Amino acid sequence: MQTFREELRAVPSVAGQAPDVDWESVPQTPHELFMEWFRHALTQGVPEAHATTLSTVDERGAPDARMVILKDVSAVGNFKFATSDESAKAQQLLGNPNCALTLFWSPVARSIRVRGVAHRASAAESAADFRARHPLARAIALTGQQSSILTDGADRIAAITRAEAAVQNDDTLVSPLWSVWTVVPSSVEFWQGDPGRDHHRLRYVRDGAAWERQRLAC
């Protein structure tokens, strides 16, 4: 019988179709290349290409990570996501704003890593993001207590039902606990798988107002 280790070894990795890239003529800023790669990923049917792992550290310096949805990349190249202020990630970022975002797009054998510092966006930006969310997502956020231990499921369902009615009655209702976070990158790495396993890596490192580009060994 196959061991689990053998089962794992039999799973193909970096099996996607990596497109050709002229690494000498990439854009000068990482956000331009990010948008090029993102739009290409959509044309190739990459599912949920906007899902990214957000890594943070807690008050003991222990790392933590979870998925979030990328909400925007600003004109100056800052990455945005949104969450509840009550969540572990928000609490961790308030204590230590250093964080990382990691995306992997299997069908095109591409991954992107962002390292930077996160800060909470303005109340107006967070409110606009909140109002753009699905009504049920708004109701759940208004119910609050993200990442707390569930004790009474029935109570929670009743609270969500009340919040749904409130959202239906007032489309402008906003949770004061919902925040957009802006990740200001210090480096952004673009990784592209190679069928010959000589994978390609290009890192942009912030250098004042400009970006230095570095090719890295895989």
Ligand SMILES: Cc1cc2nc3c(=O)[nH]c(=O)nc-3n(C[C@H](O)[C@H](O)[C@H](O)COP(=O)(O)O)c2cc1C
């Ligand atoms: C694909 C995907 C996207 C998600 N997007 C978000 C998001 O945008 N914001 C959010 O707060 N949680 C999102 N979640 C849930 C988080 O991964 C996580 O379970 C939750 O935010 C609690 O994390 P925390 O306790 O570390 O704060 C998403 C989960 C998945 C699987």
